[in-house]
Amino acid sequence: MIENQSEKAAESICRDLFENHLYFKFIVDPKGNQKQRARAYHYSYLQDQLxxxxxxxxxxxxxxxxRRFMGIENRDGDLEKLEKERLRISNSLQREEFKNIKLEWDYLVKKKNINYPKWYSLFKGPRNIRELAARCGHLPEYLTLYNILSTQVHTTNVLHQIENVNGVAFLRNLRIQDNPDLVLQFSRSLGTFSLLEYVNFVLPEQTESIRKWTISNIIK
Known part of the structure; x- marks a missing residue:
């Protein structure tokens, strides 16, 4: 994307990459209940689908x-298919392995008036991305890079898309490169961190060799 000067789109993806890195790191944290957190993530996904x-x-x-916008009509059984999908998801949410997750989720919804709990907030977990980043040891990245990238995602940088040409305001080109090194370095760091976290979780005995390989081949 950077090579094609799609830097702004890359910034949005890089922000998502940071969140997913935090999610994975939080789930596999050996100090926490890994199975419970993984189930909470899955339960939240099913709630999204429902x-x-x-x-x-x-x-x-x-x-x-x-339905009108999406062209969903019942002539091809679209609504019946959706009803079957709703039943399937609802049944999945009632599975035994989600019992404790469901109890905590319902407690937050009914007793704490949280309409849609964050999966990582269950069982007194972090309340938001900032707290999650701090828990995972990435608060500096959140306070700096994540917030910078958020301006692109939430389009709060709209004035940055205007440039002054001889006193006349023009919209900047969609394909530009302001600071591609920021995106490249941040995404590379996140990719490296995620790789090492994954290896340490799946093949802990290979962590050191992978770390050395990473330093030699990626972080130069």
């Missing part, structure tokens, strides 16, 4: 507008 299906099947005006 929310989407419920939105598509909603009888409210919002649901009708969404």
């Amino acid at each position: 929310h989407l299906v419920n939105t598509l099947l909603s009888k409210k005006e919002d649901g009708r507008q969404i």
Whole structure:
């Protein structure tokens, strides 16, 4: 993407990469309950899917507008397929391995008035990405690089897309390179961190050799 001057799109992806790195590191942290955290992540994913299906099947005006927008009609059994998918997801959420997750999730929704809990917040976990980053030892990256990348994702940098040419305002080209080194270095670091975390979790005996290989071939 950088080679094609799609730096802004790369920034958005790099931000997602940081979040996913935190998720993985939090799940495999040997000081925590790895199985419980993995199940919480899976449970949250299923809740996302259920929310989407419920939105598509909603009888409210919002649901009708969404179906019209997406071209979902019942002539090909679209709604029946969605109903079956909703039932499948609902049944999955009731599985025995999710019992404790469901109890905690429902507690936060009903007792704490949290409409949609973050999976990592269950069982007194971090309340937000900042706290998650701090827990995983990446608070400096969150306070600097993550916040910088967030301006692109949330389009709070809209004025940065305007340039002054002889006193006249013009929109900048979509394909530009402002600071590609930032994205390249951050993504490389995150990729390296994630690789070592994965190896340490799956093949801990290979961690040191992979670390040395990484230093020799990637971090030069």
